[in-house]
Amino acid sequence: MGNKIEIHKGDITKLSVDAIVNAANTSLLGGAGVDGAIHRAAGPKLLEYNKKLGGCPTGEARISPGFNLPAKHVISTVGPVWNGGNRNEDELLANCYRNSLRIAFENNIKTIAFPSISTGVYRFPVERASKIAVKEVKDFLDKNPSIEKVIFVCFDDKTYDVYKNIL
Numbered sequence: 570m571g572n573k574i575e576i577h578k579g580d581i582t583k584l585s586v587d588a589i590v591n592a593a594n595t596s597l598l599g600g601a602g603v604d605g606a607i608h609r610a611a612g613p614k615l616l617e618y619n620k621k622l623g624g625c626p627t628g629e630a631r632i633s634p635g636f637n638l639p640a641k642h643v644i645s646t647v648g649p650v651w652n653g654g655n656r657n658e659d660e661l662l663a664n665c666y667r668n669s670l671r672i673a674f675e676n677n678i679k680t681i682a683f684p685s686i687s688t689g690v691y692r693f694p695v696e697r698a699s700k701i702a703v704k705e706v707k708d709f710l711d712k713n714p715s716i717e718k719v720i721f722v723c724f725d726d727k728t729y730d731v732y733k734n735i736l
Contacts (some may be wrong), residue, residue: 582610585639586680593645612637628664649688667707
């Protein structure tokens with residue numbers, strides 16, 4: 570399975586994969602960080618498409634076309650805001666990965682790239698979040714070999730180093 574998971578440092582909006590995952594807010598209408606970058610790169614059609622989806626609860630995921638992105642699809646998932654770990658944050662974050670991968674599987678997506686969900690403005694501790702992310706991806710790949718490649722895309726050196734150490 571080692572060759573099915575990669576770590577990449579850089580801009581998720583530049584990757585030519587079947588799907589990139591957007592760390593969105595519940596409105597799915599754009600925001601800060603990776604969410605804003607994906608909306609800017611995809612163009613205004615992503616916003617128009619997402620308006621029809623009616624939002625997304627924390628831990629769930631929705632799919633849309635990639636529009637102007639090199640990726641064919643955007644899977645938007647809403648990560649939990651960190652509140653000290655006492656509000657089911659771990660399980661909600663795990664659900665983000667599970668539901669994004671389930672949607673990828675259902676849509677015959679072979680290559681998918683994830684940002685570090687909830688570790689930016691939502692303040693989820695990077696080490697804790699990365700362990701959840703890697704565990705959920707490995708568990709899914711063990712049961713669903715149809716996904717050929719999962720890429721964790723890290724925006725900065727600290728996050729990249731944490732993911733590298735966990736893998």
